[in-house]
Amino acid sequence: MRLPVAAGAATGAVAVALYPLFQTGTWFWASLGAILVVTAVGMLASRYTLPVWPVPLAQLAVFWLYLTAVFAGDTAWARVVPTKESAVELAELVATGFADIQKFAVPVPERPGITLLTCGGVGLIAILVDFCAARLRRSALAGLPLLSLFVVPASFIGDPLSWPTVVIAALGFLGLLAADGRERVTHWGRAVLVRRTPSFVAPRPAAETGTLRLSGKRVGFAAIVLAVLLPSMVPTLEPNPLFGFGVGNGNGRGGNTIGIPNAMVNLRGALSLPANSTVLTYTSSDSASRYLRLYSLDVFDGTEWTMSPPRGRPQDRTSEGPLPPAPGQGAGVPAAQATTRVTVSEEVRRLSFLPLPYPATQVRIEGDWRADVDTLMVFSTTDTAEGGTYEVVSNEPRPTAEALRTAGAAPQAISDKYLRLPEDLPDEIVRLASAVTDPDAGKYEQAIQLQEFFTSKGGFSYTLATQGHGGPALTDFLIRSRAGYCEQFAASMAVLARVLGIPARVSVGYTGGTNISGQWTVRTHDSHAWPELYFEGTGWLRFEPTPAGAAGQGSATVPIYTQPEVTTGGDDTPTANPSTGPTGAGVPSGSASNPRNPMLDRDFGGVPVAVEEGTPTAVKIGLGGVAVLLVVLIPALLRAGVLLRRRRVYSRQALRSGAAGEAGEATATALGSTGIAAVRSNRGQATVAAAWAELDDALCDYGVSRQPSESPRALARRLSEQHEFDAAAAASLARIAEAVERMLFARTLGETGSFREDVRRVRRALASTVSRGRRVRAVLLPPSMLLRIRAMGTRLLDGFDRLENIRFGRPARRNA
C-alpha cells in the first residue's frame, strides 16, 4: 500500500516542476486528479495483490475514463463512459493542443488542448512510475519516467530550474526510494536470535534498520543540499539564481566573459586593409540595402567611445522569440518591416556579435545568441557566426519630419545615460556646437544642422590618415584639421549632439555594401561608424555625417528623414559606387594597430567583461570568501556567546544567609527560611551546572577525551595526574568536581561561591597541555559547538523521521 502512494507522490512532486510552463494552474489540478486516479487503482491492486501485468492496463482504462469525464464529459455516456463522440472530441483536443504548443511560447495561457496534453502526459508518467515502483519493485527505475517529466520544463525554458522545484522533485523521488527500501527491509524477516536463557525473551527492536534508514536519509538529504548549493557556487553562463523562485530573473551573477572588441581600432584596421575581402552577403525581402550594426558604443569618456558591457539575459535569447522592443519606438510611427537573410563569410574569424539592421525584432540563428535589452546588440559567448546564415526581421522606423520635430523629451533613463559627457570636455567644442546650430531650433533641426555641418558646411574632408576621436584628437578634428574618416565624423557628431542635449551614441558596423546581381555584398572596406540619435516616439535614428561617395565612405548613404528638403525619393538608395578604398594609403606606423591584421583578429583587444552585469569575479570570490568565513565562524561566535552567558552564571557569589540580608530583609521574611534555602539551592545548582558545562565543553574543545563511565571525581583525578596540573589548578578542578558531585548526588548542595577563578584556572591548565593548533581550533572551530550543531541536525532528521512515520488510514498490521 505504501509504494503506490509514494509513486503517486513522487509523480506529483516532479509535476510541480512544470509550473513555469503555464500561466494558470488549471493543468495542475487536472494532472493531480490524473495522479490520484492512477494511484487509487494502484492502491487497490496492491491491497488485493493483483497480478502485475493487468494493473497498468486497468490504470490506463480508468485514466481514460477520467480524461473522458474531465475533457469530453458532454459527449460521453453518463459523463464518464467513453463513446465514439467523446473519443473524437479528445482526439480533436489533442490536435488543437499540439497546434497550440506550436503557437504559444512559454508560459502558455490556459488552453484545453494543452491542459489535456499535460494531464495525459502526467497521467501516463504516473502509470509508468507506479508500474516500475509498485509492480516491478524497481524504484530506481521509476526515476527514468520521472526524469523525463522533469526535463520537460528544463528543455522548454532552457533556464535553470529554481531550487525549490529541484528540492521538491528530489524529495518526491527520495520518498519513493525510502518507501521501497522500507518495504524491502520489512520483508527481510526477523533475525534469529540465540537466547542465552529460555526465559530471556527481550523483544529486540529493529535497531539495525533504524540506523540504516537514518544513514540513508542523511545521504539523501546531503545529496539534495549539494545538488542545490553546488551549481550556485560554480560560475556558469546561466547562473542559477539562488533564492529566486520561478523562472530565472536574469539578474544572475557570475558568467563567462567574452572580449568586447575595441570597435574603433578594428574599424580603422578594416578600412585600411589593402585586400578588400568579403565579410558577408545578404538579401532582403524588399531588396533594399541596410546598414548592419555590430556594436553600439554608448560611453564617451573624453578619450574614446566605448561600449558598456552588454547584458545577455536568458530570456532575451534569440531562440526565445521576438527580441526586446526597440527603446523609444512608438507604435504610431510608420515603420518598414523587412526580413534580411545574412550569410557570413567563412573568412571572418570569431564573430561573436551579429551584424544586424537596427532595430531587429527577431533573429533566427542556431546557437545561444542573446540580445542586449538596451541596444539590441545580439551576441554570444559560446557561438560565433562565421560561415553561418541567419535571418533577421527588422522594423525600421520611417518617421515624418513633422513627427520628429514634435518629438517630446527623452525619458530620464535615456537622457541620463546618453547625454553624459566628461567634465573636462573642451570649451571650444561646446562653443562649436552652439555655433553651428540654431539655438532656437528644435532638436531635430539641430541634428540636421549638425549633419550638414559635417557633410557640407564645415569643410570636412575624408582621410584615413588620422586616428583617434577623443580629447585632443577630437578638438583637432573639429577645430583644426577637419580631416578624418567615419570614426571621427561619427564620434564628433555624437559628442556635439550630446552637447546640444540630444541623446546620442555611436554605432559601428557596416554600410549596406554593394549590390551584385541582386545580392548585397559587404566587404571589409564597408566597415563604418555612424551616430545614432534618440527621438522620443521614434527611437534611435541613424545619421550620416561622413561624406559619402568617391571622396568619402564609398557606400555610405544619408537617411531620408535627414533630408527634409527632399520630399520624394526611395529609401536609403545605395550609391552603389565602387569602393574607393582608403585615400590615405600611408598609414602611420606608430599606430598600435597593425593594418595587416584581418578584420576581427584584434578582437579581445578590449577589456574582457562579464556578460552579465555584476561585480567582478575577484570581488565576488572575495565576497564569497568572506561569506564562507562568516558561516564558518558561526560556531565560534555561538561558543563565545555560550561562554559569556555561563560565566555570568558561575561567577555569581553565594547567597549566604548574611548576604541574603543585604539583598533584602523583606524577601527573607517573605520567603521564610525554607524559601531562602530553596532559592539558594536553585542558584547554587545553576552556578555549579554552568561551571561544569563550561568545563565539559572546554574538555571537548581541547580534545581531551572523557569516558561516559567517568565520574566527575575520577575525571578530575585523571586530568590532574595525566596532565600534571599544578596544585592550584588541581584544587580548582577538584572543587568543581566535588560541587558537581554534591549537586547531583548529595542531599543538599551546601554553600557554593563563584567558580569564575576555578574555571579560568582549569581552562588555562587544559590549554597549556595541548598544541597551539588545537588551541586556535578551540577558539575558531570549537568542537563542542560543532557537536551541538550536529545534534541539532540529528534532531531535525528525527523530526523528518516522525513526519515519515505518519500513517494514513488504518494502522498497518504488525509483522505482516
Next chain:
Amino acid sequence: MAVTHDVPPQLDDLVATAHRIREAIESVIEGKGDVVRLTLTVLLAEGHLLIEDVPGVGKTMLAKALARSIDCPVRRVQFTPDLLPSDITGVSAYNQQTREFEFKPGPVFANIVVGDEINRASPKTQSALLECMEEHQVTVDGTTYRLDAPFMVIATQNPIEMEGTYPLPEAQRDRFTARIAMGYPEPAAELEMLDVHGAASPIDKLAPVATTAEVRALIEAVRAVYVSQAIKKYAIDLVTATRHSPELRLGASPRSTLQLVRAARAHAALSGRDYVIPDDLQALCVPVLAHRLLPSVEAQGQRRLPEQVIADLVRRVPVPEAQAR
C-alpha cells in the same frame, strides 16, 4: 573556597573510629590497606565477607585482627567434613537438675564469626550457617534465638584444594556481601612482616579500639547516608548490565543490588561523605558482584574471569551525570 559544607558530627566519629580499627588491623596485616578497608565496609554494611585465597596469606589473621580490634565476642569455627549443623547453631541438652531442655548456644552466637575453610564442611552444615547469615537468627527445636548486632561472618575458602571440598553453590555465595582475595604481600610488606612477626605474633598484643556499641552506632550512621535517585538508577544499570552481558551465564541478583548500595553507603561513610557517589559503586562492583556471576562458555574459553567482565562493564555503563547530558 568555592564549596563549604559540614560533615555531620556522627560521620566525623565514624571516620575516626574506622580509622582506629583500620590502624589496628593494619598493624597485624601489612600492606593490605584495600582489603582492610573493604572488610570494614562490609562490617558497616551489615554484610558478610568471603575471603578466598591460597593458604597462608593471612585470611584467618585478618578475620581475627578485625575481631580483636573490636571489643566484642568472637568465635572461630574450623569447618571440617564431619562438622554438624548443631556444632554451629548449638544444641538443646537435657538438664537433669532442672529436668528441662536447655539451649547450649553454638559458636554462631557471637558478633563476629570466623568460618575457616568453609568449603570443607558438608553442604548441610554450610547451609545452617548461611541461614543464620541471612536471617540473623537461629532456630533450634522450634525456638528462635536472635543473634546480636552486629553480626558478621567472615568465611575463608581455599580455592586450590579441591579434594574433599564442597564448593559453595551460587545461591549460597550470593549471601556474602563481598568476596575478596588477599593476594601475596608486597616484598617490602613481607620483609616488615618478618621483622614484626619474627619474635611473637602481634595479634596477641592487639587491644580492642572500639566497642560493640560504637560499631552499632557506626552502622546506624551508615544507614543514614543519602543515596540519590540517580545513584540508585546507576546501581540498577550496573547490575542490569551483568544480566545482559553475553559473557555471563548468570547475572547478578536483586539481592546483590541491595547489597551493592548498602556497601556503597558504608564506603561513602568511610570516606567521610554523607552521600553516595558513582565512584563508591564503581569501587565495590568487583568485590560485591564478581562471586555471584557465572561466566558463559565463550568467556570461559577465552579465560575471562567474571572480575574482568565486571571491570569492563563498569567502564561501559555511563555515570548518571553523563546520562543527563
